[in-house]
Amino acid sequence: MWFPRLASDRVLRARLVDGPFAITLKSNNTERIYCLNETAEGLGLTRGMSFADARAFCPDLISQPARPDLDARFLAMLRRWATRYCPWVGRDGEDGLVLDVTGSTHLWGGEAEMLADIRARAMRAGLTLRLGCAETRGAAWAFAHYGTGTEALSDLPVAALRLADTTVTALQRLGLRSIGDLAEAARAPLTRRFGPDLLLRLDQAMGHIPEPVRPESEPPSFATRMSLPEPIGLTEDVMGLTARLLTPLCDKLNRYEMGARRLTLTLRRVDQGSQQVELRLAAPMRDPQRILPLFERGVSEVDAGFGIDQIRLEATQVEPLPVQQIGSAQTSPDQLNDLITRIGTRIGLENIQRFLPSDSHIPERSFAIAPAAFSTPDSAWSCLRPRPLRLFSPEPIAAHSAEPPARFRWRRMSFTTGRAIGPERIAPEWWLPDEAWRSGVRDYWRIETREGRRLWLYHTPQNPGWFVQGEFA
Amino acid sequence: MFSLMRVDFHTVFPLRRARVHEVCGPVAMGFAAMSVGDGALWIRESWMSDTLMPQGLLPIFNPARLLLARPKDQTDALAVAEEALKDGALPFVVIEITRPLNLREGRRLQLAAKAGGTTGLCIISEGMGSNAAETRWHAASIFDTQSEDSTLMRWEIKKNKSGTLGAWNVRWDQKTRRVHVVSPVGERPGSARASG
Numbered sequence: 328m329w330f331p332r333l334a335s336d337r338v339l340r341a342r343l344v345d346g347p348f349a350i351t352l353k354s355n356n357t358e359r360i361y362c363l364n365e366t367a368e369g370l371g372l373t374r375g376m377s378f379a380d381a382r383a384f385c386p387d388l389i390s391q392p393a394r395p396d397l398d399a400r401f402l403a404m405l406r407r408w409a410t411r412y413c414p415w416v417g418r419d420g421e422d423g424l425v426l427d428v429t430g431s432t433h434l435w436g437g438e439a440e441m442l443a444d445i446r447a448r449a450m451r452a453g454l455t456l457r458l459g460c461a462e463t464r465g466a467a468w469a470f471a472h473y474g475t476g477t478e479a480l481s482d483l484p485v486a487a488l489r490l491a492d493t494t495v496t497a498l499q500r501l502g503l504r505s506i507g508d509l510a511e512a513a514r515a516p517l518t519r520r521f522g523p524d525l526l527l528r529l530d531q532a533m534g535h536i537p538e539p540v541r542p543e544s545e546p547p548s549f550a551t552r553m554s555l556p557e558p559i560g561l562t563e564d565v566m567g568l569t570a571r572l573l574t575p576l577c578d579k580l581n582r583y584e585m586g587a588r589r590l591t592l593t594l595r596r597v598d599q600g601s602q603q604v605e606l607r608l609a610a611p612m613r614d615p616q617r618i619l620p621l622f623e624r625g626v627s628e629v630d631a632g633f634g635i636d637q638i639r640l641e642a643t644q645v646e647p648l649p650v651q652q653i654g655s656a657q658t659s660p661d662q663l664n665d666l667i668t669r670i671g672t673r674i675g676l677e678n679i680q681r682f683l684p685s686d687s688h689i690p691e692r693s694f695a696i697a698p699a700a701f702s703t704p705d706s707a708w709s710c711l712r713p714r715p716l717r718l719f720s721p722e723p724i725a726a727h728s729a730e731p732p733a734r735f736r737w738r739r740m741s742f743t744t745g746r747a748i749g750p751e752r753i754a755p756e757w758w759l760p761d762e763a764w765r766s767g768v769r770d771y772w773r774i775e776t777r778e779g780r781r782l783w784l785y786h787t788p789q790n791p792g793w794f795v796q797g798e799f800a
Numbered sequence: 801m802f803s804l805m806r807v808d809f810h811t812v813f814p815l816r817r818a819r820v821h822e823v824c825g826p827v828a829m830g831f832a833a834m835s836v837g838d839g840a841l842w843i844r845e846s847w848m849s850d851t852l853m854p855q856g857l858l859p860i861f862n863p864a865r866l867l868l869a870r871p872k873d874q875t876d877a878l879a880v881a882e883e884a885l886k887d888g889a890l891p892f893v894v895i896e897i898t899r900p901l902n903l904r905e906g907r908r909l910q911l912a913a914k915a916g917g918t919t920g921l922c923i924i925s926e927g928m929g930s931n932a933a934e935t936r937w938h939a940a941s942i943f944d945t946q947s948e949d950s951t952l953m954r955w956e957i958k959k960n961k962s963g964t965l966g967a968w969n970v971r972w973d974q975k976t977r978r979v980h981v982v983s984p985v986g987e988r989p990g991s992a993r994a995s996g
Contacts, residue, residue, distance in 0.1 A: 662889040669887070670869060670880050678846065678870040682854040682863045694854045696868070704864040710855040716829055719850035745943045746950075775950055779942045780826055797853065800830025800860070800941070800951060800972070 328409070328445070329471040330402075332455040333422040334362035337401045338391055340453045347385050351378045352393040361393045365455070395421075405454075406543065412441060417540045423471070425464055427540040464540065465489065465532030469506070480532065481507030488528040494521055506532065547583055549642035551576045558597045558634025565594065565626050565635065566619070572640040573615040586611025586648030592622060594629055595637035602629050607676050609667035609700035610660075611646040617665060624672055667700055676700050684708050688753055689764070690718060690796070712751055713773065715783040715797030721763070726793040729786060731772050737795050742776040749773055750786070766790040773799065809968050809981045812935065812957055819934035820885075820909045820920035827953055828923045831939035832894045833857055834972060834979055835921060839865040840892040841884045843877050846870040848896070859974045874898055878905055881920065885909060888916035896923045906932030935960050942969065952982065 330336065334350045347367035351358045358378035370385045381388055398421070406424055409416045412435070415427035428441065435441035442458050449456035459470030466480050469487035483506050486495045497520075503509045509517075509529060518526055530536040551572045559565065569592060580587060588611050592604040604625035612618055667679050677698045683705050685695040726732035731747040749772035755764035767789030774782050783797035815821050815835050823831045829852070832842075838861065842852065854863035867890065871877045874897070881895045901909075901922070910932050913920045922933070929936050936959035944952040956967040969982040 662887070666884060666887045666889040667867075670883055673879055673883075674869065674871045674876050680868040680870065682852075682866065682868075684854070690853070690855075694863075696851075699867055706862055706864040708854065708858050708863060710858050713859075714853050714855035716833060716853060716856035717850055718853040718856075745945075746948075748948075775943055777943050779940055779954075781941055781950065797856075798826075799856070800827050800833060800953075 328424040328426065329419075329457045329459070329468075330405070330422045330424075330454055331457060332362055332364060333402065334393055334395075334398050335364050336454045337398060339364065344389050347372065347388045349378075349381060349388055349390045350393045351390050352395075398422075407545075412445065415540045415542045417542055419468065423468070425467070425540050428460075463532055463534040464538045465528060466534075469532060479507075481505060481510060485509055488525075488532055490525060490528060494525060497521070498525075547579065549576060549579060549585070549587065549645055550639065551641075552637065552639035554637045555635070558636045560631040560634045562627055565629070565631075565638070566623065568638050569622055569626065569640065570615065570619050572638065573619055576640055576642060577613045577615045577618070580613040580642065580645065580648075581650075584647060584649050585642075585645040586613045587618070587642035587644070588646050589642070589644035590618070590622075591641050591643050592625070593639040593641070594631075594635045595639070596631065597633045597636050600632065604629060607668070607671060607700075608664075609671060609676065609679075610664040611648040612664075613648060617661075621665070621668055621672065624669075664700075671700065687756065689756055689761075690714065690753070691763070692756075692759075713799065716800045718797045719795075721785070721794035721796045724784075724793050724795060727791065729788060729791075731774055731784065731786075732793065735793070737782070740778070742774075742778055742780065742782075744774050745777040746775040747772050748775075766792070771796075809966070809970075812960065812963060812966070813979060815919050815921065816934055816962075817919050818914050818917050820906070820913050820922065820932070821935045821937065822922045822924050822929055822933040822959075823937040823939055824924045824926050824928070825937075825939040827939045827941045830941070830953065831937060831955065832921050832923055833860045835919075836861055836866075836892045836894070838862075839890050840894055841867045841869060841880075841890045842894045842896075843869045843871065843881055843884075844896050845874065845877055845898060846872055860972065861977070878909070882908055882912040884916075885912035885918050885920050886916045888918050891918055893918060893920045894923065895920065897925075897928060900924075900928045901930040901932070903931055906930035910934070929959065933959065934962070 335348055338350065339348060347364065347370055349363040349367055349372065350361045352361035360372060360374055360376050360378060360381055363372055363374065367385065367388065372381050372384060378390065402418060402422065402424070406416050406418055409424050409426055413426050413428045413431040417425050419425040432438045432441050435444055438460060442460060445458060446456060457471045459467040459472070459474055461467040461470055461480070465488065468489060469480060469483050473483045473487040485498045485503060485506060488506060498509065503512060506529070510533065514526060527536065531538045553568060553572060559568070588608055590606045590608070592606070593601055594604070595601040604622060606621055606625060608621070667676070671679055679699045680696045681699045681702060681704060683695045683697050683702060684707050685693055687693050722737065724732070724735045724737050726735055731744055733744050735742055750770035752768055752770050754768045755761065766787040769785040769787055771783060771785045774784050776782065781799040782795050783799065784793055784795050786793050814837070857863045857866070869880050871880055877895060881893055884890060884893045909920055935957055938956045938958055939953055941953050944950040951972040952969060953971070954967060954969050957965050970979045971982055973980050
């Protein structure tokens with residue numbers, strides 16, 4: 328199966344456009360046409376043409392940038408769809424599928440009927456599809472890409488052998504235009520000239536060398552669900568069901584050595600409405616006894632209405648969690664993670680934070696605050712000079728000299744300087760623009776007042792002024 | 801009167817476990833940091849703009865062992881505190897209180913601390929104390945006329961459910977990471993003035 332216009336068909340399926348349409352991809356600093364629809368091709372546009380030229384040819388061209396990731400996902404979906412014809416379906420390049428239909432054609436009434444069915448369904452889905460059916464994978468590829476009707480494999484051009492462009496050109500210069508010509512030519516000189524790849528492809532197409540189809544395995548889906556004959560409404564019942572769903576889910580996570588990071592419990596009510604309970608965990612986890620109590624808060628908030636008759640539990644985000652030896656190791660990190668999760672369900676996981684050291688002389692930037700669930704503690708703190716315990720945004724005080732003021736007022740309290748230790752000059756980091764440091768360098772002083780309080784003051788010599796920025800313990 | 805208040809500091813200072821205590825005064829945060837042994841949850845409402853500075857904590861305890869919780873209001877803060885006290889994964893919980901606790905809230909915190917075997921400490925403003933608190937402290941820094949290394953503070957216990965009251969001048973010893981009592985109040989010159 329070859330989808331010659333996979334990218335444009337994908338977009339056009341979502342939003343039908345009458346008229347020329349193209350997908351552009353930026354390569355080598357120019358926008359080039361990556362894929363285009365039939366109308367556009369009829370107007371003389373080609374693939375690889377620069378987008379500016381295409382616009383000149385055809386002013387009403389509608390275009391969209393290419394999304395190769397979405398195309399790959401679309402192809403994966405098509406691959407999954409194609410397993411309805413046979414179990415052995417593999418991807419072939421970026422825009423093709425290969426099906427090993429041996430033994431499954433009779434289910435559709437024969438090869439021709441099966442191809443007709445595929446064609447009809449693809450057409451209904453709005454996909455341009457070219458099919459090739461042959462004894463070998465190579466030959467099927469050749470028919471899909473280069474076949475026009477009823478000719479034999481040996482009549483197809485050599486390009487149908489999945490060869491590099493340079494090889495194809497060189498073969499044509501030698502006069503070997505079709506596969507038949509190539510098959511009759513002496514093998515040894517061809518290998519000597521073009522390497523083993525050419526004859527490998529030829530033999531694969533002819534069936535002398537096997538080329539298996541590699542089916543892809545489905546990615547595991549971590550979800551379980553249950554439908555109930557009678558609706559339920561009690562919190563204990565829902566929790567009991569959650570426990571029953573959680574056990575197989577955790578078994579599956581265990582089998583794949585994964586841990587759930589985010590779980591969604593969907594409760595469908597009798598009146599077709601559904602409610603979701605989302606649980607975000609501070610660390611990947613797959614222990615049902617530990618996860619279950621974490622659901623309690625969310626489940627108790629659910630409005631059961633006339634009752635719940637279907638319940639689905641899905642691990643929407645999983646992370647690798649290798650099997651670990653249990654034994655003498657402390658269980659305290661687990662307990663702490665559980666606590667973070669439990670608090671996080673109430674105030675949000677981002678609001679539980681920890682300090683991380685950060686490499687900067689600027690007091691405000693010498694540490695970072697990161698969510699505890701997504702960071703690991705770091706003890707690499709360094710501090711050459713005493714720093715205050717509390718840091719607030721600078722509060723100006725009335726003082727003018729370059730020396731620390733003997734008396735000053737701050738927060739409606741008056742202070743007498745008892746001892747001033749400093750200055751410690753800190754220069755702004757010019758490579759990071761910071762509004763607060765526009766006033767230039769700062770001379771920090773540690774002021775011990777006669778009244779007792781020990782404050783962190785700074786003076787800005789380039790822009791005279793005094794500010795209080797912190798308080799020591 | 802002073803002889804009545806003479807009570808051994810070590811019977812009250814490492815704050816009694818499985819109870820919730822209160823502290824007020826200008827260096828209440830310092831008091832809180834110095835009572836944390838190892839590992840704590842510090843609950844601070846998210847609208848408060850000033851921050852703890854980890855480098856300032858460094859001489860007192862390792863800031864890597866501190867977790868911060870930033871709830872949006874006091875109701876959430878108390879819920880988080882109760883959860884953390886009950887759980888016991890962290891031995892110490894500091895709560896910055898912004899409105900006075902009523903008797904029920906204070907009692908619930910006490911029960912949670914008892915259940916988890918953890919210590920709670922509420923940082924309160926002057927006069928916001930709750931009846932349920934085990935002890936209430938007032939912490940103020942005082943000017944040290946003699947020494948350059950100045951972490952001199954006056955800690956006064958203003959309420960004690962299971963003992964008598966007292967006041968001490970203390971300093972933080974960075975090497976041993978412990979609070980040292982300097983000398984009893986009333987025996988140092990100028991201490992009467994410093995208490996304000």
